[in-house]
Amino acid sequence: MTDSEEIMTGSGPRIALITGANKGLGAETARRLGKLGLTVIVGARNPQRGQAASKELRASGADVRITRSGSGCPAV
Numbered sequence: 001m002t003d004s005e006e007i008m009t010g011s012g013p014r015i016a017l018i019t020g021a022n023k024g025l026g027a028e029t030a031r032r033l034g035k036l037g038l039t040v041i042v043g044a045r046n047p048q049r050g051q052a053a054s055k056e057l058r059a060s061g062a063d064v065r066i067t068r069s070g071s072g073c074p075a076v
Helices: 003-009 024-035 047-059
Strands: 015-019 039-044 063-068
Touching (some): 015 024, 024 039, 024 047, 047 063
Parallel strands (some): 039 063
16 A cells, blocks of 8 residues: 555545645645545635635535645744
8 A cells, every 4th residue: 555545545534735725736636635535724825815715625515724825924
């Protein structure tokens, strides 16, 4: 079993933080992981774009959270 197969079939919570999830490859990755049943945390520098991406993902049935990411953001 590969590491990625183990992650996808493990018994723990399945959560993915996707930075740049509001466009391009990040958005596609978030969409696909959401369809696989993972909770997706959308990381976006622009709050409006992050909210729009979250809304789109939720409409497709994904469990989504949002956080602001990028330089200048306080560390959590």
